[in-house]
Every structure is written in C-alpha cells, then in structure tokens.
Amino acid sequence: MSDLSAQESRPARRLPDWLSAMDDVAEEDGYLERLGNKHWAFFAETGTTLVVTFERAEALRAREGQMPAIWPLAQQNGWSVLTILAEGETFWRAPEVWGYFDRLVDDAFFDDFDQVLFYGAGAAGYAAGAYVVAAPGARALLISPRASMTPERAGWDRRNPAARRLDFTSRYGYAPDMTEGAERVWLVHDPHYGPDAAHAALFRRPWTTVLNARHTGENTERFLEIAGSQDALILAAMEGTLTPARFAAFWRARREAVPYLKLMLAKAAAAGRPGHEAMICRSVTRRLKAPRFARRLAALMAGDTAPPADPEA
Incomplete structure (x- = not known):
C-alpha cells in the first residue's frame, strides 16, 4: 500500500x-515501526476500510492478548x-509522530x-x-477530546499538568x-462537566456534530463501553450514519445495561445520596429482574443508608 515496507519499518533489534x-x-501484511523514544505505529491491512486509533502503551500491556483495543471490532468488520501507541502522557506531540503522518501524506497512504x-x-x-487533517475526507469520532x-x-484546564x-x-x-478537511466529525462529551465542555466549545465548526452524554463526567468513554454503546457508535461513525437521534437511541440502551446501572448506583452511594440511590433502584426494579437493586431498595426504605460492605451485594 505505502512505501513503508515491513523491512524498512520493523526494528532490527529484539522487540x-x-x-x-x-x-x-x-x-x-503490515508493519510495526518505532517512532522515536516514546511512540510506535502498528499497521495491519485487512480491508479497504481503515480505522485509526491512538492508545497508551500501558493500557495495551495490561490487556489480555496485548493488541489495540479496536482490534476485535476491526476483525469482526474486516x-x-x-x-499509534504512546509511552506515557505524550498527547502524541512529538516530531517523530507528525513526521510519520507527513510521510503517510507523501505516500498517499490514505488514498488507498x-x-x-x-x-x-x-x-x-x-x-x-x-x-x-492528514486524510482529507476522513471521518472522526472524538470522545471528550482536548x-x-x-x-x-x-x-483553565488544570488536568494533565505535564x-x-x-x-x-x-x-x-x-x-x-x-x-x-474532515468529511464529518462527531464529538461526544458530558456538557455538565466543565473542562470537557470548554474544550468541546472550541471544536464548534459546521462539520462537527456535538452529542451529549450527560452525567458521565470525564469518564465518558468508560460509560459508553460499560453501557454497551461504544462499538455501535464506532460502527455508525464509520458508516456515516451517526445522527443525534441514533446516538440518543444508543445512549438510552444504557438503561438496560446492568454494569452501567451498578456503576451509577455505586456513584450515588459514594456521594452520600440515598434518595438518588432509591430512585435508581425503583427505576431498575420496575424494568428489570435485578435482585441486587431490590435488596438495596429494601435496605434504604428501612433506613439503612450505609453503603453495602460488599459492593456486589
């Protein structure tokens, strides 16, 4: 596909x-190339549709199979x-990384x-x-981006001081x-979380669609994953069919995702909000068979507002 051959890009030393x-x-059919001291580029060619992701090397090392997080979804869809992997909090800001994308542009890599x-x-x-910007006409799905x-x-953003x-x-x-130069950009964030909302405001452009995932704070991607919506969003973005209405349907699905509901209940308990806990439990037990939520609601109604010793109880 490009002039970056496996022999040219794969380090000669033991990996x-x-x-x-x-x-x-x-x-x-691809390559694994080191980009300076803190970055790697992994490319696997399996079809004429390409997904480009950026990931911390620490997260990949901790994952079973030690492949990029997008790999299972990509394999399912060909x-x-x-x-592009990064060692540490680099924000992928390194001459080797932007030089790499310059080379992809020169090689017309994305045109294939x-x-x-x-x-x-x-x-x-x-x-x-x-x-x-290196791939004019591409689409982008950005979750709580900076x-x-x-x-x-x-x-004003005091996070990531380094x-x-x-x-x-x-x-x-x-x-x-x-x-x-993107064909379409979708930006998903929590509009009530100040830092992410401020960054989102800077992205306001005619080609950008802003989608709100309220009450997810700075962990929007994690909530989407737990709610079972992340893969559906990526698929819709790849197909170009992600609309506000479709996103709303994906986001409503979280109300049926038990891991998401457990997380919301735990957040309410940690915040010392028994009334909110009871509201969550009532909503869940009306719709689902959920013994854990029924037990917690009974305890709250009996005046026991202390968080359970066993979070799974």
Whole structure:
C-alpha cells in the first residue's frame, strides 16, 4: 500500500515481549515501526476500510492478548487498523509522530482506502482530531477530546499538568483547526462537566456534530463501553450514519445495561445520596429482574443508608 515496507519499518533489534502479538500480525501484511523514544505505529491491512486509533502503551500491556483495543471490532468488520501507541502522557506531540503522518501524506497512504475513521478519547481524542487533517475526507469520532493543552489556549484546564510543557503550536497542533478537511466529525462529551465542555466549545465548526452524554463526567468513554454503546457508535461513525437521534437511541440502551446501572448506583452511594440511590433502584426494579437493586431498595426504605460492605451485594 505505502512505501513503508515491513523491512524498512520493523526494528532490527529484539522487540519487547509486549509487542510480539502485534509484530506477528504485522508480519502477515503490515508493519510495526518505532517512532522515536516514546511512540510506535502498528499497521495491519485487512480491508479497504481503515480505522485509526491512538492508545497508551500501558493500557495495551495490561490487556489480555496485548493488541489495540479496536482490534476485535476491526476483525469482526474486516477493517484495516492503524494504531499509534504512546509511552506515557505524550498527547502524541512529538516530531517523530507528525513526521510519520507527513510521510503517510507523501505516500498517499490514505488514498488507498474507501473510508477512513479516526477515533480517540480524552488525550487520544485530541490526537485523533489533530491528525485527521492528514486524510482529507476522513471521518472522526472524538470522545471528550482536548482541543489543546497549551496554557495560552487552555490555561483553565488544570488536568494533565505535564502536558502544559508540550509543544501544541508546531505541526498538527491545534486540534479544532485540524478537523477542517474532515468529511464529518462527531464529538461526544458530558456538557455538565466543565473542562470537557470548554474544550468541546472550541471544536464548534459546521462539520462537527456535538452529542451529549450527560452525567458521565470525564469518564465518558468508560460509560459508553460499560453501557454497551461504544462499538455501535464506532460502527455508525464509520458508516456515516451517526445522527443525534441514533446516538440518543444508543445512549438510552444504557438503561438496560446492568454494569452501567451498578456503576451509577455505586456513584450515588459514594456521594452520600440515598434518595438518588432509591430512585435508581425503583427505576431498575420496575424494568428489570435485578435482585441486587431490590435488596438495596429494601435496605434504604428501612433506613439503612450505609453503603453495602460488599459492593456486589
């Protein structure tokens, strides 16, 4: 597909064990390339549809199978995968990374695919928004993305203090501007969570559709995953069929997802809100067979507002 051959891109030295699974896949039709000291590019060609993701190496190492999080969904749908891994909190801001995307542009790499989707959440959402400019006409699904972390643009965001020293002004720097060439951008966030809402406001462009996942705080991607909506969102974005109405239907499905409901109940208990706990339990027990919620509601009605010693009880 591109001039980046496996021989040119795969390091000659022995790879760390955590990279072996990806290297095995890359040997078939793709490559695994080191980008400086803190980044890797993994590419596997399995179809004419490409999903581009950004992921922390620490998360991949902790995952069974040590493959990118998108890999199972991509395999199910016959998608090619390009994942850029980062060691630590880099926000993918390194000359080696933007140089790599420059090379992809020079090689017309993205032209070989019928459809391209960039996906990321949080810092990875920043990277997906920033680098989508390398593939004009691509789509992007951004979950709670950062627009920038430079103090001049986002000094109000006190998270990720180390990122404030990174260079967000060079190539591919300001993510909202970098989305201009995209066919469509979807941005999912909690509008009630101040920092993410402020970043989302910076992305407001005619080609961007903002979708609200209320009460998820800064863990929107985790809530989508627990609610069983994450894969459906990615599929709809890849197909170009993600509308506010369709997102609302996906998001309503969380009301039937027991892991999500347990998490909401635990958050209410941790916040010391027994009235909210009771409301959740009543709603769940009216719709589902949920012994745990029925027991908790009975305890609350008896005046026992202390959180259960066993969170699964």
